[in-house]
Amino acid sequence: MIKPKVGVVSCSGECCSLGTLSRIATRRVLEDLKAGETVTICLPLFLAGDSGERMFAKQFPTVAVDGCHKLCATKAIEKYSGKTAATVDVESLLEEQGSSPPASRRVFTPEDMAMVAVVAGAIVEKVDGIKEAQDV
Amino acid sequence: MNERPILIIPCSGIGKPFGTIGRDATFRVVDELRKGRADTNCLSLLVMGDEEATEQIRESECIAVDGCPLECARKNIEIAGGRIAAHFRVMDLLRENRGLRPRQVTFLDEDGTKLAEMLAERIAVKVDELGGEGLD
Numbered sequence: 001m002i003k004p005k006v007g008v009v010s011c012s013g014e015c016c017s018l019g020t021l022s023r024i025a026t027r028r029v030l031e032d033l034k035a036g037e038t039v040t041i042c043l044p045l046f047l048a049g050d051s052g053e054r055m056f057a058k059q060f061p062t063v064a065v066d067g068c069h070k071l072c073a074t075k076a077i078e079k080y081s082g083k084t085a086a087t088v089d090v091e092s093l094l095e096e097q098g099s100s101p102p103a104s105r106r107v108f109t110p111e112d113m114a115m116v117a118v119v120a121g122a123i124v125e126k127v128d129g130i131k132e133a134q135d136v
Numbered sequence: 137m138n139e140r141p142i143l144i145i146p147c148s149g150i151g152k153p154f155g156t157i158g159r160d161a162t163f164r165v166v167d168e169l170r171k172g173r174a175d176t177n178c179l180s181l182l183v184m185g186d187e188e189a190t191e192q193i194r195e196s197e198c199i200a201v202d203g204c205p206l207e208c209a210r211k212n213i214e215i216a217g218g219r220i221a222a223h224f225r226v227m228d229l230l231r232e233n234r235g236l237r238p239r240q241v242t243f244l245d246e247d248g249t250k251l252a253e254m255l256a257e258r259i260a261v262k263v264d265e266l267g268g269e270g271l272d
Contacts, residue, residue, distance in 0.1 A: 010150060011178065012148040012178075013180055014159065019178060031241075040151060042147070042148060042151060043180050044180070044208035044209070044212050045206065046183060047212055048211035072178060072183065075184040076180060105167070106163040
């Protein structure tokens with residue numbers, strides 16, 4: 001049986017470095033950690049695109065990756081496309097780790113990249129959970 | 137002279153290098169080249185219909201920065217009721233610089249960085265023309 005790929009959609013928020021962190025971690029999952037098992041879509045397409053884009057969360061069980069507690073990705077996906085399968089709240093993750101947000105939203109230090117690995121790991125956990133549920 | 141900073145909104149595109157170029161150029165302008173005279177905000181806030189972000193868009197001169205022909209930044213600003221004072225498209229810059237072939241999405245490669253620097257310079261000139269002010 002062919003299992004559907006899992007959607008991973010980042011908020012990519014531009015107002016702070018947490019958006020960059022969510023974006024880079026999402027790319028890491030798509031390109032490397034879960035390459036071939038995951039797909040994404042640009043979040044603004046839910047509003048600017050056509051009805052095809054809005055089918056995304058119906059076609060793919062989707063993990064929203066939100067930089068901050070405003071949870072724009074989760075809310076936008078659920079408003080326009082469908083229920084999310086899971087959310088990774090990056091700001092909460094940093095709080096749990098006792099870590100500070102990256103100082104720059106453009107240039108990441110090795111310490112920031114360590115946080116990317118943590119966030120990417122959290123996304124992978126959600127993806128694996130969704131795929132395991134598909135097996136049941 | 138505008139009493140508010142010029143609001144630069146990049147598209148948040150995550151599937152190709154063009155979105156990363158627009159995003160990188162925006163941060164160069166807002167955080168370095170015209171710090172204090174230009175600002176940005178999360179496009180995802182507009183997508184989910186955040187009232188504060190919508191009000192900011194409606195009260196500011198906006199520069200839309202789009203990576204691909206779908207023009208999510210321009211469309212989302214217009215849907216929110218904002219005024220587009222200028223519109224930059226990474227694809228136009230690529231056509232003018234056919235020798236440059238950006239390939240990396242997560243972190244820009246050399247060609248992507250060159251394009252981001254060029255785009256940032258153009259946006260900075262436009263901020264000067266529009267007379268952004270207000271964050272100092």
